[in-house]
Amino acid sequence: MPKVIDHDERRRHIVDVTWQIILEGGMETATMREIAARAGFANGALKHYFPGKDDIIRATYDSALATMTQFVLDAVGDKRGIEAIRAHCLAALPLDDFSVSAGRVQVAFWNSALGNPDLATFFSRHMQEWRESIARYLAEGRADGEIVSDLSDDEVISRIMLLNTGANVLALLAPETSTRELQIAHLEALLSDLATAPVPAV
Amino acid sequence: MPKVIDHDERRRHIVDVTWQIILEGGMETATMREIAARAGFANGALKHYFPGKDDIIRATYDSALATMTQFVLDAVGDKRGIEAIRAHCLAALPLDDFSVSAGRVQVAFWNSALGNPDLATFFSRHMQEWRESIARYLAEGRADGEIVSDLSDDEVISRIMLLNTGANVLALLAPETSTRELQIAHLEALLSDLATAPVPAV
Numbered sequence: 142m143p144k145v146i147d148h149d150e151r152r153r154h155i156v157d158v159t160w161q162i163i164l165e166g167g168m169e170t171a172t173m174r175e176i177a178a179r180a181g182f183a184n185g186a187l188k189h190y191f192p193g194k195d196d197i198i199r200a201t202y203d204s205a206l207a208t209m210t211q212f213v214l215d216a217v218g219d220k221r222g223i224e225a226i227r228a229h230c231l232a233a234l235p236l237d238d239f240s241v242s243a244g245r246v247q248v249a250f251w252n253s254a255l256g257n258p259d260l261a262t263f264f265s266r267h268m269q270e271w272r273e274s275i276a277r278y279l280a281e282g283r284a285d286g287e288i289v290s291d292l293s294d295d296e297v298i299s300r301i302m303l304l305n306t307g308a309n310v311l312a313l314l315a316p317e318t319s320t321r322e323l324q325i326a327h328l329e330a331l332l333s334d335l336a337t338a339p340v341p342a343v
Numbered sequence: 344m345p346k347v348i349d350h351d352e353r354r355r356h357i358v359d360v361t362w363q364i365i366l367e368g369g370m371e372t373a374t375m376r377e378i379a380a381r382a383g384f385a386n387g388a389l390k391h392y393f394p395g396k397d398d399i400i401r402a403t404y405d406s407a408l409a410t411m412t413q414f415v416l417d418a419v420g421d422k423r424g425i426e427a428i429r430a431h432c433l434a435a436l437p438l439d440d441f442s443v444s445a446g447r448v449q450v451a452f453w454n455s456a457l458g459n460p461d462l463a464t465f466f467s468r469h470m471q472e473w474r475e476s477i478a479r480y481l482a483e484g485r486a487d488g489e490i491v492s493d494l495s496d497d498e499v500i501s502r503i504m505l506l507n508t509g510a511n512v513l514a515l516l517a518p519e520t521s522t523r524e525l526q527i528a529h530l531e532a533l534l535s536d537l538a539t540a541p542v543p544a545v
Binding site for chain 1: 368369370371447450451453454456457458463466467470474497498500501502504505506507508509510512513515516517520521522525528529
């Protein structure tokens with residue numbers, strides 16, 4: 142029987158190899174030659190699976206975001222309101238060695254996205270999904286009576302996004318300003334603000 | 344009389360041109376060939392001023408950080424405490440078009456620093472200077488009796504750093520989560536927290 146080539150499986154393999162190369166050495170080291178060599182392909186054979194390097198980078202970004210999203214969704218499960226926000230953030234923040242080093246790939250993708258509208262759109266769509274999730278948790282928390290602050294959805298979402306994005310960079314480049322303890326302290330301060338009613342005007 | 348070549352002036356010119364190239368097209372477009380062409384040098388002449396590309400990038404990073412630091416120091420002037428923190432943050436946050444687009448160069452530098460210990464050390468030293476400035480403002484505000492919260496220096500510094508770092512990225516890639524109004528709202532919330540005494544334990 143002829144050998145059956147699983148095209149999707151090979152694409153996934155190329156994406157996994159590319160992720161690992163970027164993780165180890167940054168985007169600059171992810172050349173077509175290096176990806177082919179590490180994935181066990183002959184030079185030039187990658188083009189049977191991806192038209193060019195940009196397509197591999199895009200698929201790798203897409204895969205990383207999908208993995209991250211699934212990880213966050215699993216952590217949230219059927220939690221609601223403040224508990225859902227806590228679980229979402231704890232899953233997304235760079236709190237362990239793996240997620241700190243994955244931040245390196247994130248910075249490389251941001252840098253690429255700044256010169257690649259296609260990657261920028263991917264990122265923006267992902268951010269939009271996060272915004273919608275957090276807005277849903279906030280609505281649940283208000284309906285359940287546990288969120289009583291007058292902070293707007295936009296303010297809360299922005300604070301979470303800025304914390305997460307900033308921590309991705311600082312955990313790598315200035316780790317003393319973004320330790321595990323500090324990230325959790327900021328998250329708990331936010332959750333505590335959500336559960337605090339505004340002081341009535343005198 | 345022979346023409347006097349101002350070596351320092353030429354180095355500054357090369358650095359300015361490099362900054363502009365990175366601002367427009369990212370780090371990948373800042374090749375030695377492009378820098379030489381834009382700076383009006385013959386190909387190969389750059390090496391009279393910088394041994395290699397890494398040295399140009401490092402000098403450009405150094406110059407950008409020095410400019411930023413001076414801008415922040417000028418904004419702070421002789422302010423103390425909470426006013427000094429407000430002025431420092433307003434000067435550093437990406438609140439106008441120029442500083443938003445300068446964030447692009449910042450992301451490119453972070454990405455390079457992740458693979459270049461020399462750049463990473465520069466960044467880390469700069470962060471250390473900021474930490475010391477903010478710690479000084481906090482000490483002043485406590486001495487003056489206007490800062491009464493029990494937030495630690497580390498928590499406040501981290502919150503400012505995360506806001507600034509996150510805003511640098513999101514103002515470019517997800518601007519709706521990091522508008523001028525939202526950045527200022529986060530800053531004012533922090534300053535208000537500093538001026539709020541902890542609730543005594545019951």
